[in-house]
Amino acid sequence: MIGVIDYQAGNAPSVGFALAHLGVEHRLVRDAAALRDADRLVLPGVGAARATVDSLYQADLVDALTERVLRDGVPFLGICIGLQVLFEHSEEGDVDTLGWLPGVVRRFPDSVRVPQIGWNEVTTTRAHPVTDGLASPAHCYFVNSYYCEPADPDVVLGLTEYSAPFCSVAARDNIVATQFHAEKSGPVGLGLLERFARWEHRC
Amino acid sequence: MLTKRLIACFDVVAGRVTKAQQFQDNVDVAPAEALAAQLYADQIDEIVFYDITASAERRKIDLETVQRVARHVFVPFTVGGGIRSVDDMYEVLKAGAEKISVDSMAVRDPSIIRAGAEAFGRQCIVLSTQVKRVGRRHGIRSGYEVFIDGARQATGKDAIEWVREGESLGAGEIVVNSIDHDGTASGYDLEITRAVADAVNVPVIASGGAGTVEHIRAGLVDGAASAAIISSILYSPRMDNVTVAELKRGLAAAGVAVRPYLDG
Numbered sequence: 001m002i003g004v005i006d007y008q009a010g011n012a013p014s015v016g017f018a019l020a021h022l023g024v025e026h027r028l029v030r031d032a033a034a035l036r037d038a039d040r041l042v043l044p045g046v047g048a049a050r051a052t053v054d055s056l057y058q059a060d061l062v063d064a065l066t067e068r069v070l071r072d073g074v075p076f077l078g079i080c081i082g083l084q085v086l087f088e089h090s091e092e093g094d095v096d097t098l099g100w101l102p103g104v105v106r107r108f109p110d111s112v113r114v115p116q117i118g119w120n121e122v123t124t125t126r127a128h129p130v131t132d133g134l135a136s137p138a139h140c141y142f143v144n145s146y147y148c149e150p151a152d153p154d155v156v157l158g159l160t161e162y163s164a165p166f167c168s169v170a171a172r173d174n175i176v177a178t179q180f181h182a183e184k185s186g187p188v189g190l191g192l193l194e195r196f197a198r199w200e201h202r203c
Numbered sequence: 204m205l206t207k208r209l210i211a212c213f214d215v216v217a218g219r220v221t222k223a224q225q226f227q228d229n230v231d232v233a234p235a236e237a238l239a240a241q242l243y244a245d246q247i248d249e250i251v252f253y254d255i256t257a258s259a260e261r262r263k264i265d266l267e268t269v270q271r272v273a274r275h276v277f278v279p280f281t282v283g284g285g286i287r288s289v290d291d292m293y294e295v296l297k298a299g300a301e302k303i304s305v306d307s308m309a310v311r312d313p314s315i316i317r318a319g320a321e322a323f324g325r326q327c328i329v330l331s332t333q334v335k336r337v338g339r340r341h342g343i344r345s346g347y348e349v350f351i352d353g354a355r356q357a358t359g360k361d362a363i364e365w366v367r368e369g370e371s372l373g374a375g376e377i378v379v380n381s382i383d384h385d386g387t388a389s390g391y392d393l394e395i396t397r398a399v400a401d402a403v404n405v406p407v408i409a410s411g412g413a414g415t416v417e418h419i420r421a422g423l424v425d426g427a428a429s430a431a432i433i434s435s436i437l438y439s440p441r442m443d444n445v446t447v448a449e450l451k452r453g454l455a456a457a458g459v460a461v462r463p464y465l466d467g
Contacts, residue, residue, distance in 0.1 A: 013299045017274050046301050048324040081324075110404060115326040115375050117406045118429060119248060119462040120205045139206065139462040141279055143301070143326040145375075162205060184279045184301065186246065187465070 002026040002197060003038025005065070005082075007055040011046045011183075015079065018183040018190060024197045032064035039074055040197070041065070044183070045081025049105065049146070050093030052081045062098070069175065070100065077130075077196045078177030083170060084148055086177055092146050101170060102151035108144075112163040115145040122158045122168050122180065130176045130195050131157060131169060138188050140180035142168075147179060174201040206460045207423045208248040208430035209450060210408065211437055213238065214255045215284075218268045221255075222439045224386035226333075226354040229255075232438050235268050240275040242437070245447040246464055249279045251304065251329075251432065257285025258307055259352065264291070266298045273299025281329055288315070289322045296323065304378070306331040307351035310358055310365070313372055320373025325405075330374035334362040334395055335382040347395045354382040362395060363402050370403045377403055378432065381411035388414025388435055388442055396426035408432055414442065416453035423459055 002019060006012035006028040019026040026042075029035045043065070045052055056062050069076045078086055085097040090105035097105070108114045121137035140160075147166040150156055157176070158169030168179040176196065182189035213220045213235055220238050221229035232238065239250055252272060254264045264285045273280055282295045283304025292303045303323070309316050309330060319328045333354050339346040347362035366377050379399045381392035391409040400407040406429035409422035413433045422431050438444055451464040 008293075011296060011299075011301050013297055014273065014280075014301060017299055018277055020274070021277065046296070046324060046327055048321070051322065051324070113404055113406050113429065115405065116205060117326065117376060118205050118208050142205075143279070143375075145325060181279070181301070184277060186243075186278055190277055 001038055002040045003029040003035055004042045006030050007059055012044050015044045015183045022194050032060055035064045042077045043082035044079045049090040050095040052085055073174045075199050075201050076175045083177035083179050087148050101155055103149050105146045105148050107146050109163055116162050117143050120160050122160050124158045125156055128157050128171055129199050140185040142180045204460055206462050210249040210251055210430050210432045211242050211247045212251045212432045212434040214253050216256055236271040239272045243276050247447050250276055251281040254284030270298040289318050292319050302327055302329050304329040304331045310351050316372040316374050325373050325375040328374050329376045330369040331378040333380050333382050366399050366403055370405055376406045378408040378410050384412030387412055390418040391422040393426045396428055400427035420457045420459055
């Protein structure tokens with residue numbers, strides 16, 4: 001069962017609708033006990049980094065989430081803010097984030113319209129069970145003012161260009177995360193969610 | 204590269220999409236849920252849903268219809284109408300929208316823009332504006348004035364000053380809806396669209412008047428809009444309709460980068 005983390009500031013319902021459409025068993029999880037019951041986790045997001053981190057702490061979800069993902073190795077998918085908070089620090093609100101992946105989150109320069117809103121091309125940089133089958137490049141839906149800058153290039157799984165190339169898909173071990181909204185990227189995004197639901201990560 | 208978007212706009216009354224001309228004389232088109240499913244299958248890039256009578260009837264937005272649409276639409280979905288508070292916004296997001304459109308209410312109480320952006324992020328708040336060419340005069344330096352309440356009420360606000368204020372308060376996108384061109388299929392008002400696009404650094408959406416592929420191209424290129432709202436051209440009973448596929452192919456042939464239409 002996939003647990004979609006609903007921290008009251010994200011768009012967990014949209015992800016739930018997409019999984020329901022795919023016939024994938026899932027549940028919106030709002031507390032640590034429900035989160036620990038899930039054998040696969042999605043952290044969605046539409047909000048601001050600080051609000052997201054604050055909400056996760058307020059709902060007492062951070063310890064359970066860290067335990068399930070980093071210790072137990074359950075497959076994890078972060079979406080949008082759910083990708084950004086995996087890194088160490090975000091310029092948005094100058095906030096320390098979860099720090100699971102080395103790197104920081106920066107704002108796009110003013111030479112382009114910010115936020116980036118719309119369908120942009122994602123080019124995958126290596127094979128991965130969750131993105132295999134995605135056309136490369138594939139058009140996916142983005143809404144973001146900030147982007148991640150992984151300190152470890154091996155974390156990069158997909159690249160997108162906006163003023164300069166940035167990491168639009170990150171992956172390491174049982175973690176995969178997309179800057180674009182897979183749940184709002186039409187059949188391309190639904191395909192990615194379906195592959196995530198089937199992904200058997202081997203440690 | 205980031206592509207230009209085609210956004211289908213639903214003016215919803217009692218769960219059904221309607222189509223107006225210059226904000227009046229709405230005629231019935233189809234149930235919102237069915238039209239949304241059809242346009243999603245037709246590969247529309249985004250859908251905007253306005254509960255157009257919520258504000259005037261001083262009631263909350265029709266969340267049931269919002270949720271029924273959201274269940275079938277796996278492209279971005281913006282909802283507006285009757286939103287007065289951050290709590291109202293949260294209800295709409297919970298129903299499955301990712302963006303909130305504010306319009307008349309934001310003119311009455313601009314702080315709602317900032318409150319929404321702080322709670323949900325700038326990208327979540329779309330400032331929709333109804334603008335009318337009134338000629339340059341004292342207080343209206345751009346020659347375009349902001350109207351509210353279904354284009355019925357003048358505000359005395361200059362369109363360019365208002366969108367700049369909206370951006371600084373935290374709006375993540377600006378919709379420029381031309382009252383003069385709405386539903387006329389005579390093309391977008393390129394002058395005000397371009398002026399707004401030059402005045403702000405957030406994406407600008409052209410609205411009101413698209414009747415041909417060339418109108419859309421002009422809005423996106425000459426008007427410098429990041430996205431084009433279309434409705435009559437897709438489903439108005441008053442004119443011949445075209446499909447999203449035909450529009451996408453026409454725009455691509457005219458050199459506009461769009462999300463390609465995928466066959467099969």
